[in-house]
Amino acid sequence: MSDLMTLREAADVLGVDVVTLVHIVDVGDTIPTPSVPKDFKDIVFAPVDIEPFRAELRRRRFEDFMIEYADVYTEDSGPGARHLEFGPGWTNILREFCDGLREFQNAGYRTRLRWGKEKFGAMRLFYDCSDEIATYIAERKGIAYGKSLRTCQECGEPARLQFGYSICLTLCDRHKHLVGEPDPARDGVILDVDAWSRQQRGDRE
The missing domain is CATH 1.10.238 (Recoverin; domain 1)
Incomplete structure (x- = not known):
């Protein structure tokens, strides 16, 4: 041994x-x-x-993705650099988004993914693009956001937002242990933190 x-x-x-x-x-x-x-x-x-x-x-580290999509994604470098900061289960969602960027790029428009992160269990993507296509890219970003809330960020299987007492992540049943003990006041009740927050603000107005 x-x-x-x-x-x-x-x-x-x-x-x-x-x-x-x-x-x-x-x-x-x-x-x-x-x-x-x-x-x-x-x-x-x-x-x-x-x-x-x-x-x-x-x-x-998304190494295969970075090779395949080098034309629409270049990893940040230098002080304060950000990267692809979420689990590998969202790789297919990331690929779909970048396929869309590639379509616009091939049509002559400027667009490139800069970085991405997980926040409140959802995928957040940050990019540069020409003003002419900003609305279309934002729509595709929204689609990626929605898909991430239904996809386990660890394995890519169907999932939902799992709420622990100190963290929430979108995970399948096999990986839900990663949030710890579920918070009964929020787990299974809040399935999209952004939508829930908008609703709460609307209720107060």
Whole structure:
């Protein structure tokens, strides 16, 4: 058993921070060969585990997507740079949005995805585009937003907004443990935080 690696050692081999590695294990789709202890600091990895985790990191970094869509997306760099900051389960939604950008770009319009994030369980995309197509791109952004609220950001399966006491994420039943104990006052009640917020503001006006 001397060939087993600690969590820190595995993170160093993979070139990733410990927090990211723990999150992948917590998700539960890619796990080490040795049984996972309750205390994450006691996790150990076998040498055979490295390649599956390397592949999962590649998926989470959207490396294949960035190669395929280099014409409409270039990763930010430098101080304050933002990236694709959401789970890999939304990759197909991202591809659909960028396919739309590509159509406009091929028609001679300027448009490019800059970065994206998850907020309140929904996909938020940020882009540059010509004024002439701003309305059309905004519509496609709205479509992506709506689809993300029905798609697990971890695996891409059908999902809904899951509300814990301190976090909400759009997850399927298999991954809903990631928000912790559900908040009964909001879980299953609020399915779109933005829409709910607009409704609340309207009720007060």
